[in-house]
Amino acid sequence: MKRVIVYGDLHGCLEEFKALRDKIGINSYDFEICVGDIINKGPYLAHIMISYMQDHNIKAVLGNNEIKSIKQYRQYLSKGEEYLKTLRPFEAATVLSLNSDDFSFLNSLPYFLKIKNLTVLHGGLTPFMSLDKLDCALKREITLIRFLNEKFRPVLLSDQKNHNKFWAEVYDGREGFIVSGHHPFKEPKIEKYAVDIDTGCVYGGKLTAIIFKKDDDNNFDTKNYEFVYQKSKSDYWGNYLNGKQK
Numbered sequence: 001m002k003r004v005i006v007y008g009d010l011h012g013c014l015e016e017f018k019a020l021r022d023k024i025g026i027n028s029y030d031f032e033i034c035v036g037d038i039i040n041k042g043p044y045l046a047h048i049m050i051s052y053m054q055d056h057n058i059k060a061v062l063g064n065n066e067i068k069s070i071k072q073y074r075q076y077l078s079k080g081e082e083y084l085k086t087l088r089p090f091e092a093a094t095v096l097s098l099n100s101d102d103f104s105f106l107n108s109l110p111y112f113l114k115i116k117n118l119t120v121l122h123g124g125l126t127p128f129m130s131l132d133k134l135d136c137a138l139k140r141e142i143t144l145i146r147f148l149n150e151k152f153r154p155v156l157l158s159d160q161k162n163h164n165k166f167w168a169e170v171y172d173g174r175e176g177f178i179v180s181g182h183h184p185f186k187e188p189k190i191e192k193y194a195v196d197i198d199t200g201c202v203y204g205g206k207l208t209a210i211i212f213k214k215d216d217d218n219n220f221d222t223k224n225y226e227f228v229y230q231k232s233k234s235d236y237w238g239n240y241l242n243g244k245q246k
């Protein structure tokens, strides 16, 4: 394994993803992994995204969107067509696009992945969490964390105040150098022991990849990494909300 390449939230933006991989010049020694939220909100259906990931041996951790769609697919299997009417159109489209192989793929995704000194997860951690002691609720929580209050408890996006700190600003590096996504920033959010690489491709921003190479100690060099970007073709989610596409 020469390079580790981590991609931000894809949300169905397959064309930008392909263009970004071309730009990087992926080769068979590279280890590629996504921070989760591969599916939903964007232009390409979940089945297409998952097939592409499998065809190219690209790994991923669970995002909150994968967790949601796993639940919805299960409900659909037990309740049938009627259940789909309770979903938003893009959620129903995801469920209908999944086959049992896709469902197995989603179920096989881990909540986090450690690669030597690197850790990939979707959301974030609080100072009270350790990755080897997460119960079910906390596992779900690490896909959702963005900002923390003064007691370092996660705050809901709707309750967020200016003085709240982004989780990575108070993260001390105890679980390795973390690459995350989930909360979109205009540029990658770089902290001492973590970087959030969700730059909102599905919202008309850009798709970001971060590339790590080995250092002299055979770890990954977390001081000299590189970003590669691919500009989004459209504000897909904005267009969806405005009813310009289904």
Ligand SMILES: [Mn+2]
Pocket: 009, 037, 063, 064, 065, 122, 181, 182, 183
């Ligand atoms: Mn997310």
